[in-house]
Amino acid sequence: MVLKKKPVTGMKDIMPREMEIRDYLIGEIKETYRSYGFLSMETPCVEHIENLTSKQGGDNEKLIFKILKRGEKLKLDSAKSEEDLVDGGLRYDLTLPLARYFANHMNDLPSPFKAMQIGSVWRADRPQKGRFRQFTQCDIDILGDDSPLSEIELILATTTMLGKIGFKNFTVCINDRNFLKAMASYSGFKDKDFDQVCIILDKIEKIGEEKVALELQELGYTKENTDTYLSLFAEVTKDVDGIRFLKDKLSGHLDGKVADNLEFVISSVMAAKEADFQIRFDPSMVRGQSYYTGTIFEVLMEDFGGSVAGGGRYDKMIGKFTGQDTPACGFSIGFERIVMILLEQDYQLPTKKESVAYLLDKNLPKEGMLKVLEVAKKERELGKRVLLSAMKKNKKFQKEQLEAEGYGQIVDCYEDTVEKL
Amino acid sequence: MVLKKKPVTGMKDIMPREMEIRDYLIGEIKETYRSYGFLSMETPCVEHIENLTSKQGGDNEKLIFKILKRGEKLKLDSAKSEEDLVDGGLRYDLTLPLARYFANHMNDLPSPFKAMQIGSVWRADRPQKGRFRQFTQCDIDILGDDSPLSEIELILATTTMLGKIGFKNFTVCINDRNFLKAMASYSGFKDKDFDQVCIILDKIEKIGEEKVALELQELGYTKENTDTYLSLFAEVTKDVDGIRFLKDKLSGHLDGKVADNLEFVISSVMAAKEADFQIRFDPSMVRGQSYYTGTIFEVLMEDFGGSVAGGGRYDKMIGKFTGQDTPACGFSIGFERIVMILLEQDYQLPTKKESVAYLLDKNLPKEGMLKVLEVAKKERELGKRVLLSAMKKNKKFQKEQLEAEGYGQIVDCYEDTVEKL
Missing domain, CATH: 3.40.50 (Rossmann fold)
Structure with missing residues (x-):
């Protein structure tokens, strides 16, 4: 019998040249993050199916590789649906496993816990160029600290790492979901409409202000609310002055501390940064994941057409495991994207030995x-x-x-x- | 809803102290193996179910975590058996994926190909202390070289690595399956009985010579054959003289080149070794995997009650994918075992920074x-x-x-x- 030579659909064999880059990158990441006091940790690739399908993962929950029950637990004759057949699945990200890990071991971990994880995740996405069904994620998270020191350290560690591999002149965009909420509230939108309004707003970079206004009105929101909302975005500048402007303008809708903290994060990062980059307040940035509760940020590299890292604060997820909320903030670099950029640049490893x-x-x-x-x-x-x-x-x-x-x-x-x- | 905090049955969360040891060990392994010209490579954790169940993996094939088909491919109503439900599985070792990888990419790889792989594998074994259902394997293999240079380089690389993390005074045991075959043939066993005889012989360290003789006779082998066989083992010394003795004794049953090559491997390793260890010819060593075709070897650390690395030559596996045999030889260190030994020793990392x-x-x-x-x-x-x-x-x-x-x-x-x- 001749066996199958190709890897399974949508997953890839990694050739030695790419592995050199990956090994080098992982070395730089671990060394940099360690210097910031992050501790390496790992969870199994397989998670309980109940946890994976608990609505923490949004659309990723539709893309789970599910694992068949084994031995006597598998009752094929009486199985009515998929749920009866499976007891586990391959993790679709590293954040949900981190929350489980923290809940399981919090008494044996430092507080706050600064975690670093590098590992494979799986999503049964439709195969397409440059996107694979198994890929590496690389996350740092700080659990148990509600102060802006978390944001500052996460941004400094991530940007320092990017600087070490030669990335420069990139932009860190930062926002706080509480601004988005307060701006919606100020404009007359109701709390319950916030998520829907955000989903439309998220398209503003792609489709422009006018179309966003149209889409909102098509959904039944008044022209008055929509106009007020969009004029706010037109008025606010993308810097510390913009933050101060919103702090004044939104008073009554926004806790002033949100603005002060964001300003503090920006000024601290600028004062202590090692790499060569700008930081920009971006009041219309939404970021996809619904679990974010406060600051959100991402790293844009215009030269490479988009985001190479993203993260934010998610103070409500740990509580899903422990019954008690724990402040949490994380930053994830786009590992596969960075590997592709380095390969395309024909990156010369500085450590190449004789x-x-x-x-x-x-x-x-x-x-x-x-x-x-x-x-x-x-x-x-x-x-x-x-x-x-x-x-x-x-x-x-x-x-x-x-x-x-x-x-x-x-x-x-x-x-x-x-x-x- | 409160979610499940524990990892899935039989798999473990890895705490920061253990991760430090693991990260350090991986760094030493990669650096050492690179200095021997091994190239890093990686395959997906998921493999085709057809490949995983192709009888290359022996008992491990009973322990596969199988992955449910997705979307329209899953036809629950008409499924008659497990096979109808699954299209992939988690790999149970790194050797089968390596053979597939080599078959898929051989035209783009150096010849011979010196591969290094570190990765997770999964086996749904009954949970027991210190053994987990997800664990890390760490293999080096040389594909496309039928000369004893493969064995020499594999043994030197592995022992040098063990020496770097402070292991010393260990023993490399080496044998060749062709000796086992020739000894059986000399003693009057038939070719078709070879596998069964080996399975019994494999117990000699545990149950002793007498019980091995008894078990063989219970299976219907003659007292004469059994006595001749066991007296051979009693006569041969566990050194180069033993190899020469067998070369003479088994003439007509053994290609003399097998003995010459093994002697050459042993003398070369002794001349060029870096770490502090002995090498021992062990004519009764069998090693479990049925795919081995020639030399077999393992590293024994008596102080830690057993084997910390093992490997051998398997010249027939690649051909299962390509239709054409390719010589292959590999050495795998017991990564999890070594981590446990270092943890028990409270190993102090030499690189601990200020x-x-x-x-x-x-x-x-x-x-x-x-x-x-x-x-x-x-x-x-x-x-x-x-x-x-x-x-x-x-x-x-x-x-x-x-x-x-x-x-x-x-x-x-x-x-x-x-x-x-």
């Missing part, structure tokens, strides 16, 4: 082979990468291949030449 | 906070680990906790003290 290949003639006697092994041992101890390989008939082609793999020095090993090594 | 924690008084004004952020920035740039944390009411307890987490320097930050930082 590499030597020894080509062994097929008539090389055993003593000669031992000599090469001894030389290789010494060079490996010095940190060099050393390859031992049989010499092929087409030596010229073999050498070209090895050069392409990064071997700068290639040594022919014949009986009469190895002694001189 | 760590400072700043405790921020709740009345610290914003200017003070900015000052601390600037100091932290400079220290992080120097490679220190720096934690900023709100000062708690029970400051004494907080400091004890931070010391336990490895913060050697803890600095109180009040309005009147931060200026002096």
